[in-house]
Amino acid sequence: xxxxxxxxxxxxxxLEWFLIIIFALLVLDVLFQVFSxxxxxxxxxxxxxxxxxxxxxxxxxxxxxxxxxxxHLSMDFLYxxxxxxxxxxxxxxxxxxxxxxxxxxxxxxxxxxxxxxxHLEQLSGTLRIPLGYVYAVMPISGFLxxxxxxxxxxxxxxxxxxx
Numbered sequence: 001x002x003x004x005x006x007x008x009x010x011x012x013x014x015l016e017w018f019l020i021i022i023f024a025l026l027v028l029d030v031l032f033q034v035f036s037x038x039x040x041x042x043x044x045x046x047x048x049x050x051x052x053x054x055x056x057x058x059x060x061x062x063x064x065x066x067x068x069x070x071x072h073l074s075m076d077f078l079y080x081x082x083x084x085x086x087x088x089x090x091x092x093x094x095x096x097x098x099x100x101x102x103x104x105x106x107x108x109x110x111x112x113x114x115x116x117x118x119h120l121e122q123l124s125g126t127l128r129i130p131l132g133y134v135y136a137v138m139p140i141s142g143f144l145x146x147x148x149x150x151x152x153x154x155x156x157x158x159x160x161x162x163x
Contacts, residue, residue, distance in 0.1 A: 008151050019061055061137060064145050067148050099150070107146065114138070114139065
């Protein structure tokens with residue numbers, strides 16, 4: 001196993017565990033909300049906001065995780081009919097587009113969003129968390145997707161990863 005494969009696998013494992021923890025907290029939060037609303041007769045407003053923020057983090061980081069595993073939804077009808085050389089070129093082109101999207105939209109746009117919300121000192125409604133921390137998942141996930149795209153491109157060049 002090469003050093004890049006080792007790092008790739010470690011990052012994926014950490015990301016996987018982080019997603020499991022977020023999901024577990026989301027489930028506990030929703031169960032607590034249902035318990036407090038129906039058994040205690042009292043609803044806590046912070047649970048809805050926490051569920052929303054954890055769902056945002058889980059979704060965006062989950063997209064990075066799926067990108068690493070190459071398990072995003074795709075339509076490969078035309079791809080499967082291509083020659084090996086064209087599959088290789090198409091795979092590289094797709095990874096370059098993914099890299100550019102992650103760079104421009106998620107990293108640059110996400111950093112701009114984080115900076116703006118932190119600079120304006122915007123706080124969430126009930127938890128009073130700076131919204132920049134909530135939005136920080138965009139550039140983090142974008143950076144991970146960029147790294148995964150570089151890893152996939154290097155795998156395509158070394159014939160390890162064609163799909």
